[in-house]
């Protein structure tokens with residue numbers, strides 16, 4: 001079983017799920033981590049990384065995957081100051097390499113990371129899940145941002161990509177991004193990656209871009225990694241084994257026309273990190289996140305796992321968002337990152353994977 005199962009952990013005192021909890025989930029070997037107190041553009045210092053490394057290693061996990069080292073807006077906008085922030089990013093890569101980090105997940109979405117209109121939407125069975133109501137993402141971005149930020153204030157919880165310092169100057173940010181067309185954003189992404197590739201090679205760290213979530217423009221902001229065609233463009237634009245994907249099944253499948261299994265088969269060697277999340281679609285274009293079991297959504301989880309298995313995927317994989325179950329709710333768990341549903345998701349994924357392993361073995365024996 002060559003793929004490596006990860007769990008996203010927000011750090012001691014910043015995540016209700018503890019390393020000791022995670023240790024009890026069969027199959028998890030990698031902690032997907034980050035320094036969550038860092039602003040985009042800051043250098044991650046050795047002593048800060050060391051502190052987290054000690055915690056993770058004490059439980060016998062590896063810390064091979066970072067999610068995320070966030071990219072400063074000046075790099076995405078293409079301002080002259082970007083070179084300074086790119087130098088800082090290179091220094092982060094060098095510092096992370098001292099701890100054996102292999103993959104850095106990041107995104108190149110303007111202003112907003114993942115976007116949802118309800119973080120605790122009733123699924124119908126007593127659990128709740130992240131929900132996207134299409135009509136609420138029209139018009140004013142402020143009410144959407146205020147909704148997300150209300151959790152930050154109420155529960156003293158910050159979300160990566162939704163830093164209060166950045167959200168406080170949303171109007172300024174929108175002005176700064178105004179000249180950034182989709183083509184310009186592609187250029188800025190290319191500039192960033194070409195600058196990083198030599199350092200990545202030197203440090204043996206792969207840059208793995210996360211898909212845009214949702215995979216379409218929102219509030220007039222361009223989004224790049226949205227479908228098979230844009231993924232092709234991205235990989236050939238900087239055709240380097242260190243320029244890779246974080247292929248997020250849930251982000252891509254928010255557009256039901258995207259066939260994630262097909263993308264896996266085409267680009268498996270460039271997928272450094274797999275996010276497995278299931279989506280349930282409504283006829284009007286709204287969508288809800290769903291349990292990992294194939295039949296709970298329309299993402300095609302079994303076909304995706306089978307594609308990874310057929311390709312001999314040796315990268316990292318993790319359950320992406322789960323639902324909030326049982327006593328989990330606002331304040332007691334991070335939206336999408338509760339304890340139970342992700343643990344169930346892992347057991348489901350490993351069940352499918354183990355069976356595929358077994359079938360292969362039997363085929364070999366004849």
Ligand code: CS2
Pocket residue numbers: 067068105106107113114161210213248275320336
């Ligand atoms: C993650 C993303 O929680 C999530 O939806 O999959 O936020 C992801 O961590 C970032 O886009 C990567 O930079």
Ligand code: MN
Pocket residue numbers: 210248251275320
């Ligand atoms: Mn994801």
